[in-house]
Amino acid sequence: MPTVFHTRDLKFEAKKSHLPQFAWQTSPRLAKLAGARQLDFDIRSLDPDRFSFPYHFHRAAEELFLILSGEGTLRTPEGFQKITAGDLIFFEQGDTGAHQLYNHGDAPCVYLDIRTTVGIDVCEYPDSGKISILPLLEVFESSSRVRYFQGEERVKEKWPGKILRKPLEK
Numbered sequence: 001m002p003t004v005f006h007t008r009d010l011k012f013e014a015k016k017s018h019l020p021q022f023a024w025q026t027s028p029r030l031a032k033l034a035g036a037r038q039l040d041f042d043i044r045s046l047d048p049d050r051f052s053f054p055y056h057f058h059r060a061a062e063e064l065f066l067i068l069s070g071e072g073t074l075r076t077p078e079g080f081q082k083i084t085a086g087d088l089i090f091f092e093q094g095d096t097g098a099h100q101l102y103n104h105g106d107a108p109c110v111y112l113d114i115r116t117t118v119g120i121d122v123c124e125y126p127d128s129g130k131i132s133i134l135p136l137l138e139v140f141e142s143s144s145r146v147r148y149f150q151g152e153e154r155v156k157e158k159w160p161g162k163i164l165r166k167p168l169e170k
Contacts, residue, residue: 003034007068012045023050025108041114046072046103057098059122061134063091063115065101070109075100098126 005027012025025045046052055075067087074083077098083089091097103109121134124142132139156164 005030005034007043010043012043021049021051022054023047024052038117039114040117041112043068044111044113046070046101046109046111048103048106048108050103052101054125055098055100055127056123056125057091057095058093058115058134059124060093060118061116061121062093063097063099063113065089065091066112066114068110068112070103070107071105072109073102073104075102095124095126 010027012027014023014025016023024047027043030042031040044052065088067083067085067089069085071082071084074081074089077096082104083101089099091099101109101111117135120136123132123134124130125132129142130139131142
């Protein structure tokens, strides 16, 4: 059965970080209320002189913004551009889809944020060198990247001697 949300009736919840320049308001989890399984969506309101999430891109998700009211400045790998009500913006997965919004206007910038959700996503933050595992929001510094087999050199010590046929030659 279709779910209808009357945007004029939505109550926004403030989402603040310990950095005051990152503060926005968001609708209740609309996708969850609708019972969506592979699509996540919210309506967000970005106050004047505030940034959306840190500059980022997704490795396993696509995102789509529809600007409902207000204006802002969009940052992408190509640079900066103004956006206004009625603009539809698609962000592909991968580093070419990196994005961040800033509200340079005098009124809230209200937008529909639609994302695909197919299991686990990795979100990267080029400015700060972080990687986040979503939806768990486990954040790591990307500088700790290691080789795949690092730390596996002594694998035979983890196995009982009766199972192993003979030691590998070096």
